[in-house]
Amino acid sequence: MSSCSTSKNITYFKDVPDxxxxxxxxxxxxxxxxxxxxDILQVNIQTLDPAASALLNQQGGSSWPVNGSGPATPAAAxxxxxxxxxxxxxxLPVIGKIPVKGKTTDVVRDEITAKAAQYYRDPVVTVRFSNFKITVLGEVAKPSTYIMPNEKVTLLxxxxxxxxxxxxGKRENVLLIRDKxxxxxxxxxxLNExxxxxxxxxxxRQGDVVYVEPAKSKVANTDMAQVKRISIIASALSLLIVLVSRVNF
Structure with missing residues (x-):
């Protein structure tokens, strides 16, 4: 009976009428x-000179390990x-030191573009997070740390x-943990509302942790499975003792 779940406990947004x-x-x-x-930033600077662009985008030497896998980063990469x-x-190569803490990627992009324009004509700059990671734990199908492909990430x-x-999974009590x-x-x-x-x-935001608690039915099933295993082991030991005692007799 404890393993059964009604649809009202697993339906999202049930306050929206059918x-x-x-x-x-x-x-x-x-x-x-x-x-x-x-944070790790991916900075790409394109100029009219392919050789200059290759020099500006030398990022291969700065590779940082990320645990888990996600839609944009394979496991162990x-x-x-x-x-x-x-x-x-x-x-950055050629450009030099750029202060970025507390700024958005759009602001940093504009500042790098202005710096690059001092050396190259009409540079095109893109800046994005390489490590916008979200950790999802608990009662989900694939708990792990994920690198998201963009900055606009929702709980869903x-x-x-x-x-x-x-x-x-306990849908009415999902926990978000954030460093601030x-x-x-x-x-x-x-999630029901x-x-x-x-x-x-x-x-x-990057670094957020989402934790989904297990429902009481999961805990009850786990306890029941443990009791079942103990009962089987106890029965096997009892049978073994009986057999040994008869052989000795």
Whole structure:
């Protein structure tokens, strides 16, 4: 009986009626994430001179290992890019040192473009995170650390890349853990309610951890399996003792 789950416990957004044709919710505002110390940035500078572009984009020597796998990074592979040092800077070939901590990738792109324009004509610059990683743990199909392909990542995106919750996942109490200025923030989500779209934490930031608790039925099943194994072992030992005693007799 403890292993059974009703549909009301596993359905997302059950507060939206089945008969509704249109329902609008004002979604939380999206804030572009800022660059932090130890982030890894992928910087690409293209110029009219192919040789100059090759020189500016020499990032092969800076490869940093990443645990887990994701849609953009295979397992056991490294992430290539420029590491943001403890002072919040990256050092680019020819361009030199660029302060990036606390800035968005768009701002850094414009600053690098202005620097590159001092040496090259009409440079085209792109800047993105190479290590925008999200960790999903607990009752999901594929718990791991994932490198996301873009910066605009939602809670549902993280759950999706992890293969969705298992049948034992506690949908009404999903936990988000976030580092913020040396402190930990803990936020709870209820996937059964549509108002999670209005939460300011709906959009994730690099380094966020999503944890899905197991339901009581999973714990009960685990305990039951342990009791069953112990009973089997005890029965086997009892049988062995009986056989040994008869042989000795």
């Amino acid at each position: 008969t509704v044709k249109l329902r609008e919710i004002t979604q939380a505002a999206y804030y572009t994430p800022v660059i932090q110390v130890d 490294g992430v290539t890019g420029y590491l943001v040092d403890k002072d919040g800077n990256v050092v 995106d993280a759950i999706g890349v992890a293969g969705d919750l298992t049948i034992y 200025e040396g402190k930990k923030e803990f936020v709870r989500f209820n 549509s108002n999670l779209f209005t939460s300011p934490y709906f959009y994730l």
